Amino acid sequence: MEGLLNSLYSARSVLVTSGEGMGKTYLVRRVWERLLADGVTCAYFEPATPKTLLTEIADMAGVDIKNLEGRSKTVEVLKQELIQWFSVNRAVLIFDDAHYLEVKFRLWLKKLKDVGVPILLAATNPPRTDLFIYVPRIELKPLAEYQIRDLMEKEAIALGSDLKPHQIAKLQSRAGGNPMLAKRAIEEGFLGIQNEAGDHGRYFDITPLLLLVGIVFICYRFIGLGTGNQSLYILAGIGGAIFLGVARLSYYLPKESRRISN
Numbered sequence: 016m017e018g019l020l021n022s023l024y025s026a027r028s029v030l031v032t033s034g035e036g037m038g039k040t041y042l043v044r045r046v047w048e049r050l051l052a053d054g055v056t057c058a059y060f061e062p063a064t065p066k067t068l069l070t071e072i073a074d075m076a077g078v079d080i081k082n083l084e085g086r087s088k089t090v091e092v093l094k095q096e097l098i099q100w101f102s103v104n105r106a107v108l109i110f111d112d113a114h115y116l117e118v119k120f121r122l123w124l125k126k127l128k129d130v131g132v133p134i135l136l137a138a139t140n141p142p143r144t145d146l147f148i149y150v151p152r153i154e155l156k157p158l159a160e161y162q163i164r165d166l167m168e169k170e171a172i173a174l175g176s177d178l179k180p181h182q183i184a185k186l187q188s189r190a191g192g193n194p195m196l197a198k199r200a201i202e203e204g205f206l207g208i209q210n211e212a213g214d215h216g217r218y219f220d221i222t223p224l225l226l227l228v229g230i231v232f233i234c235y236r237f238i239g240l241g242t243g244n245q246s247l248y249i250l251a252g253i254g255g256a257i258f259l260g261v262a263r264l265s266y267y268l269p270k271e272s273r274r275i276s277n
Contacts, residue, residue, distance in 0.1 A: 019046050019135065019153070023107050028134040030113075032141055033155035036195025039137040040111050042155070046135060047109050057107035062115035065123075069093045072108065076100045094123055101132045113147075114138040121146040157192020170198050176205040229255070 022029045023046070031039050047059045058075040060068055073080050073093060078100055082088050088096070108127070110116065113136040116124075125146045128134055134150070141147045158166070164187055171178045178186075178201070186204050190197035236255060239248030 020049060023133040023135060026131050026133045028128050028150045030136045030138060030147060030150040030152040031155065032138055032152050035139055036193050037155045038194050039155060043109055043111055043135055043137045050107055055107055057109060059109045062112050065117055065120040066090055068120065072097055075106065098126060098130060101127055102130050107133050107135065109135040111137045114141045118145055125149060158194060163187055163190050163192060163197050166194055167197050167201050170201040174201065174205050176201065178204050
């Protein structure tokens with residue numbers, strides 16, 4: 016957490032990423048509480064419409080959302096006035112679940128970042144586009160086994176559960192280093208719910224396998240050419256063409272689709 020605070024105090028934006036339930040919200044809320052305790056002007060936001068978010072930011076900044084005629088300012092006018100306010104005032108903006116923010120709003124946040132506004136973002140597997148690609152990212156890793164075990168034991172005590180150590184150890188295998196799943200497993204154990212499978216996924220990258228297959232087809236094609244084996248040459252060519260088609264198709268699929276569940 017100290018690293019995040021130092022970055023924000025230095026007017027640098029940071030993106031905290033991970034899968035679901037890894038503790039992003041807990042972390043950024045602690046940062047927010049620490050900033051408030053230090054007397055820093057800051058605000059914490061959850062996903063909402065751009066108009067709602069702009070209104071909340073304006074409220075923090077003391078910028079009037081109505082014009083001289085008493086009518087609500089347009090989104091574009093409010094955006095421009097807030098950029099002007101931030102260009103001469105210091106404040107920290109914290110957005111939880113930032114992957115739900117609309118693209119146009121994220122692009123406006125990039126303008127704030129460019130004028131020196133420190134922004135803390137928490138997002139679940141965010142795309143590497145618009146604002147997300149310009150902000151240094153910290154990826155939260157699964158907790159170590161001893162950390163998960165300690166968390167589960169504390170959760171069991173908090174629930175008043177009489178789960179035995181060997182029962183907690185069995186439940187621990189369902190968490191996969193995920194704090195949220197660890198707490199849920201204890202709650203299910205407390206309620207007597209039988210659920211052998213965990214929700215966490217483990218993946219491996221098949222790119223090396225695809226490259227190996229491609230190399231094999233190329234080698235067989237040269238062997239067919241060198242030995243005069245026309246059938247081998249043709250079959251290797253057809254296989255290579257199919258491989259290139261599949262590899263090209265996989266390039267356009269979402270990142271998660273190029274992973275095979277283990």
